[in-house]
Amino acid sequence: MNILVINSGSSSLKYQLFQMPSKSPVCSGLAERIGIDGSFIKHTVYIKGEKHITEQTSFIANHSDGLKQILQLLTVGEFAVIASPDDIAAVGHRVVHGGEHFSGATVIDNEVKAQIKKLFSLAPLHNPVNYKCIEVAEETFPSAKQIAVFDTAFHQSLPAEAYRYAIPESYYKEHGIRVYGFHGTSHKYVSEQAIAYLNKPESKIITIHLGNGCSMAAIKNGKSIDASMGFGPLSGLIMGTRSGDIDPSVIFHLMEHAGFTLEQLGALLNKQSGLLGVGGSSDMRDIRKLLGEGNDSAKLALELYAYRIKKFIGAYAAVLNGIDAIVFTAGVGENDTAMRQAVCKDLSYLGISMDDDKNLKYKGEILAINEPDSRVKILVIPTNEEYEISSQCFELLKV
Numbered sequence: 001m002n003i004l005v006i007n008s009g010s011s012s013l014k015y016q017l018f019q020m021p022s023k024s025p026v027c028s029g030l031a032e033r034i035g036i037d038g039s040f041i042k043h044t045v046y047i048k049g050e051k052h053i054t055e056q057t058s059f060i061a062n063h064s065d066g067l068k069q070i071l072q073l074l075t076v077g078e079f080a081v082i083a084s085p086d087d088i089a090a091v092g093h094r095v096v097h098g099g100e101h102f103s104g105a106t107v108i109d110n111e112v113k114a115q116i117k118k119l120f121s122l123a124p125l126h127n128p129v130n131y132k133c134i135e136v137a138e139e140t141f142p143s144a145k146q147i148a149v150f151d152t153a154f155h156q157s158l159p160a161e162a163y164r165y166a167i168p169e170s171y172y173k174e175h176g177i178r179v180y181g182f183h184g185t186s187h188k189y190v191s192e193q194a195i196a197y198l199n200k201p202e203s204k205i206i207t208i209h210l211g212n213g214c215s216m217a218a219i220k221n222g223k224s225i226d227a228s229m230g231f232g233p234l235s236g237l238i239m240g241t242r243s244g245d246i247d248p249s250v251i252f253h254l255m256e257h258a259g260f261t262l263e264q265l266g267a268l269l270n271k272q273s274g275l276l277g278v279g280g281s282s283d284m285r286d287i288r289k290l291l292g293e294g295n296d297s298a299k300l301a302l303e304l305y306a307y308r309i310k311k312f313i314g315a316y317a318a319v320l321n322g323i324d325a326i327v328f329t330a331g332v333g334e335n336d337t338a339m340r341q342a343v344c345k346d347l348s349y350l351g352i353s354m355d356d357d358k359n360l361k362y363k364g365e366i367l368a369i370n371e372p373d374s375r376v377k378i379l380v381i382p383t384n385e386e387y388e389i390s391s392q393c394f395e396l397l398k399v
């Protein structure tokens, strides 16, 4: 049985095809820099333990365009892996916002699609593209089951003290206003890897997912007990184009004194802020390049970004009453050694001390980069949301 997983993030589209029940990947790939200059697709096919990589560079205007190009690569040419659409038993979709409705993998029907649509305004960079990808997959693989795995599901274990906002209860009851938390599939996957690595099921772990969207979670004994993203994937850390935490008074001020409309405010905080707004690009690689050229805005963007992560480490150390490990993951967390160094600098009070040489040695496999006498393990763990989604889909299909 083959399960295709489609993971559409805000700046990228990742996919993997798995053969079940062995869970072995047949191919994987990603389309990056969607909607900005230099977009490309990297397609990797696994044949007898060997990787065959093809790269395709052509502008990808949006996620639906990217998915269509990917489906071409899967079905046509030297490294095609699907002979017929009927070869795909199920398509697993990452869907970012599931509200309080979904706590596990769910077969997509019209009702589920309506729920995903209802949450468009709460996750404007994600749910609309997730929805589009579901439609493209339904057209391409009409006989396959379409299954949604929600970013919010893993955080359904948050206690009320972490998920309720201090506004009247009616807003929670009638409007569902609460903390949902996001990137749950990634936080679940890397925290499970960390627990296995530490061999310590009763553990206190802080997971730091730094992609285009960025979030942190406090994980106690394998369960999420706090999350930095809130009602939508906008709060908490500084991200590629999102501001992260900002005093809501700024919104009132801009509406009242600068004539901002809701739409303009949404665009400002979701699409024009973060690394892009402060440093000039949403992509960390560009920010590093700008820094190398002596650009002061890029330097400030990096300082704000690292400082905010540090603040959440302190908060979660308090919430967990101690830390066994902190985990860096996702595009920036896995690849940007200087960011990991900046975050871990001057955290000796919390028992966090990094080995700067080990920090440079990460090569795509789980690695501890702390000093031997560091009380807290610092781990870099490659996330694999697609693997986690395929496993959840397979479990659902078995019942």
Ligand SMILES: Nc1ncnc2c1ncn2[C@@H]1O[C@H](COP(=O)(O)OP(=O)(O)O)[C@@H](O)[C@H]1O
Pocket: 009, 010, 011, 012, 013, 210, 211, 212, 213, 240, 282, 283, 284, 285, 286, 330, 331, 332, 335, 336
């Ligand atoms: N080698 C690298 N060095 C620094 N940053 C990197 C590197 N590779 C990828 N990134 C950054 O990772 C981010 C994208 O992360 P990713 O997890 O793929 O995002 P998403 O899934 O949210 O679209 C981008 O900011 C990109 O610049």
Ligand SMILES: CC(=O)OP(=O)(O)O
Pocket: 008, 009, 010, 011, 096, 126, 151, 182, 183, 211, 212, 213, 214, 233
């Ligand atoms: C929830 C979220 O921000 O996702 P991504 O990082 O893929 O944009």
Ligand SMILES: [Mg+2]
Pocket: 009, 010, 211, 212, 330
């Ligand atoms: Mg992502």
